[in-house]
Amino acid sequence: MRQFNVTGMSCAACSSRVEKAVSKLDGVTSCSVSLLTNSMGVEGSVSDETIIAAVQNAGYGASVKGAETAGASGQMEAAEEALEDHETPSLKKR
Incomplete structure (x- = not known):
């Protein structure tokens, strides 16, 4: 089984969407996504x-x-940081 890092997931619906998108590909026999370990x-x-x-x-x-x-x-860290910068203000409003 090949392993991938996945970024940007924040809930079970996110991991389900990723799993569904990959599972639809012709040639994929199984796909398992972990939100906990991204x-x-x-x-x-x-x-x-x-x-x-x-x-x-x-x-x-x-x-x-x-x-x-x-x-x-470094690019992945920058992308995660940008995502956090985008999400943090909206979470503070709640």
Whole structure:
């Protein structure tokens, strides 16, 4: 099973949306998304790029687990920080 990091999920509906988007791909035999660890396991004959594109089309970020370089890791941190900056003000209003 290939492992991926998934970013941008904040609830069970988010993880369900990611799982549904990837499961629909031809060649995917199983997909399991964990909201707790922000990760996803996928089995099948689909390329990593196709899986990542499906996650991105669903509105989330994805990367192959363990394949990050220092630059990619920095980009992911910047994206997560931007998301937090966007979500924090709306949470404070509640």
